Amino acid sequence: MESKNYGHQHPLLLLLNEDQLLVVANCSRCGEVVSTPCFSCAEKCGFYLHKVCADAPFELNHPFHLDHPLLLTKNPGYPTEYYCNFCGKDDDNFVYHCSCELDFHIKCALFTFNIAENNLKELEHVSLQHPLISTENGDSKCFVCWEPLAKYTHFSPDCGFNLHEKCAKLPFKLNHGCHRKHPFVLQLNSQLLSCKICGETCREGLGVVYGCSPCKLAVHIECVSATLDLVVEDKSHEHPFNLFPRRSSFICDACGTEGICAAYICCTCKIMVHKNCTLLPRIIKSKWHDHRLFHKYFLPDEFRSSDCTICHDEVDPEHGSYCCSHCNITFHVHCVTEDKDSYSIVSLENEDEMPNESSISVIERNDAGEATKIKHFKHMHNLMLSPFVGGYENSCHGCMLPISDPFYYCSECGFCLHKACAELPKMMNVWHHDCQEPLALISDKVFKCEECWDVSNAFAYECCGCERKTCLRCVNALSPGARTCLKHEHPLFFYRGHEGKCNACGQPTDGVLRCKDCNFELHIECFSLPITARHKCDEHLLSLTDHDDNSYSKSHHCDICEESRDPNCWFYHCATCDTSAHVDCVLGKYPFLKLGSIYEETGHPHPLTIVKKKYYYPDCDKCSKPCEDVALECSKSQCKYIVHWNCVTPRSLQF
Template sequence: MESQHYLGHQHPLIFNEKQMSNQSEAEAAAIKCSRCGEAMFGPSFSCAEECGFYVHKQCAEAPSEMNHPFHRDHPLCLLPNSPYEGGYICNFCGEEACLSSPLIIQDKHHPHPFTRFWRNFSFTCDACGIDKKGGFRYTCSKCKLLVHKECISLPRVIKFFWHEHPIFHNYFLQLQGEGSSSKSWECVVCLDKVDIGFGSYSCLHCHFIVHVKCARKNEKWFYEIEPEDYKDDNFSDSDACKDSMIVMDRNEDGEATRIKHFSHEHNLMLSDEKINVEDHQYCDGCALSVSLDHPFYYCSQCDFLLHKKCAEFPIRKHLWFHVCPHPTTLVSEKIFKCFGCRYVYNGFAYRFNNEEWFDICLPCVIPDIVKCQGHEHPLYYHFGYDEGNCNACGKKIAYPFKCKVCKFFVHGHCLKLPQKAPHKCDEYLLTLTYHDDNTYSLTHFCDICEQDRDPSLWFYHCAICDISAHLNCVLGKGRYPFMKPGKIYKESDQLHPHPLIFVKKIHYYPECFKCGDSCQNLALECVNSECSYIVHWDCIAPSNLKES
């Protein structure tokens, strides 16, 4: 060690080759340089009188005057203290310690080093696509890239909670394939256009893209995946789909016509035009009505029905709206209240970590971009939007699906309303209707509650009987629209000696054995024809399985 004086300090300084000998590594990290304010590591000087003055060797040897490309008009003078009251802000980057930023940065995900660029001008970063003046900029001369310093270390691959596949960072997207140039590229978070000539995150498998700033808006929305650890099989739902069903037969087009599904004991057959489908038949997966308009699988030995799209749901699935790196698991034959829409179901659910409080119904597992029969344009999920009212139900909007072409907003749970629904007011099923073309104002009322009805909102209607009704009057409290009738209640033995099945009494109302009132809507009824036992579901259901 040698003792010497340093400009700006009254005591001699002792040179330390690596680290102060009498300090541990943790203690040294807590000590700050009296000039740059950074932690004391590496060669440094300390005060011989132990007055608490420490300085990096690099800071001590900084020239007293220098010319700098950031300010070409005058030389810069080194001052021991800021001449401004309350400290200073760098005119270049808005922070401190510009002179200590490295000249060259080598990132593990880029094959070439990035070199510091000394000109101060406004530019668009090739990594994030943001225009910004000031701050450090680095260039890769071989790749012709100009980027912010902080963008050099952007993760190459991330798992973004909004999408089922990992997404990759690219400095630009190269359009490939027929029709690719005509595709629109909008960020799924902010819905604004993405300039694919600059950096963004996108999916290798889907038409999915997001701005860098939007993908990293919240640190809970993503986690980094090392490129060498990425494998399609580890992050895709495609293989998991094989676990939900076994294909027994296929037709000439390769479509599965006979399957063995994990949820049912018998083989299932694909529907065709010869199948007779009656009203009041519902899918055992989503509990929505079944019709020949959409293909479905049926059991020839019992009344089990399953939409084709419901049968193809994978056993394990990453939900795009669920901020978690782990997939959910498909379960069947459960009664649950959906964590998303708060309706009670007796169909399939996606469950997280075997926790019953987090069950998601199949209709809620909808993509972030959907087509709706009630609107001509695609609808996009708009995160964080909470202005205006829903065009379906008229209630205040929050986290809606939004049309980018016109001012159309709709709740996610309104998108999953059943197309057909029974009600005692009519002998036929009521159909979900999106527009009331009748301009005669006296027809704009609800036939159930006999109150006025807004013709601009969705409603249920019977064209045969000319009956119209509010959504909530058909599907409101106690209606349980997503509980499939005919299923056996597995805990029947706790209530009655015979098995009980779910029924919905529409036109005949026997008295409830529990409360004595007439059993309208959802109830449990004894399968023994000689036994008249019936009870309201609301009379015996646990509080967490009632619809408020």
């Protein structure tokens, strides 16, 4: 039977029986293996369509997304793949797309449409499975509530959907006592609103919730129907909490966020909280801070003007937060507990804290108690505190940035460390590393930093579990708290996931050091740029400059590569010679490799020294091209072996 061609160049045949389908092929719209009924190209060019995909309307007004119609399209405007907001999977097949960045696979859209309209007859091609699913099949989850299917009857369509019977019969609209203005409607939580009953953030992009679009409210399906306890015992609070179902909104005294119903109150202390907040741990140990953090319903006077160490917004002293008993710092409850892997619960208040073992042992102190002579566990000689001020051209062997006061130096071999780099602990936990293992301070290993991707062989912190490494520049820049920048008058704070534009390089940002007072932000790697640098193009030190005051357009070029230069981007400049150059041209590909150090993992019989050729360029023994930048030179004077860095090092250590 012939049919219209659905945009295909050849006529299509409708196949109704499996014996007519002689090949295994994929549907050209949904990408899955076709089964009858389906359409097949009469010219046998490999074009197939499920009948349900062929009959899918080009415009769909979906009950789960009432704001705009969804349009069937092959290319929703993304550079590569798209992400289905229902099942969470991505590929490059046809999709129902909305301009507000909402996408559905064809089958996801039709499946959820039939559920929302309660058209369960459309699912009759799937039998209702009566046997209980064993708990061993824990990976299967319901495509509505995203809870495990174990111990529930469910639909199991051929297309891979699983559905609790109870979820298939959910009412599309319902009235609830916690929100009497409008009915709740079953919908996708595309705005990622937190549940107004339990206070938890709804699952990102997966499953559906009951929501009120005019009021921008969302509640979990399970929270709407949950039976509430009349009394809740809270181990971290001395009195029990009693249920107080109220119809108006309230601010939870435990976490400081809004709730709309199911409040629990302590009449003795006159506090009102979400039910989930009665379970908040009293003491936690967080990756964000070295000391234990205590939950407080009301902040003491010394914390009254504090900002959250994570989001940097003000912490309301009249509502719950976590604070450190040693330091005047506070955290919003949701900020510090959002990532379950970033903190652990301390069970006993008198439990000893794990001390951070120092990297130095103090040999001598001055009258003010300052350490003037130390022994660092990563260096063989004693280090002295420098009595000088300014004028240094060496780099810190820890972070590879130019030396500035105060710093420690070795009088025997020229080794030096910033005071802050020397005092870093041997082991630490950091919030920006996902692994649960601590990080250990290492040195003299060539590595690529997991944060800035620079190659270095200076000090780093290596995870004891996954062995990924982070350079000291990134560890320091990402440490919680304010950072100062010589190119900006206000302190900078790190913001996760902030989208903007870096003031140094002009490139888009996603996680930056940012000023709260003005529109100034920097990538981590731009924040850590050396303030001064040397290059053979000029006999003087070049200084990092943030703005070109010269309006003459011909001056806006790089004196190294001779290409044009953006006057609004940072560059290196010599005021004496009027030399200007791109940051990358001055620093080169490997600015944080310690020249003169040994690199042995090359297969050459002798140790190789890391060098950077400036004036004469011997040919590489591997590729025969001149060694103009970082190279490896044999440390034996009688051996003339020299190779490019990229010719012998692993790809993971190359620019």
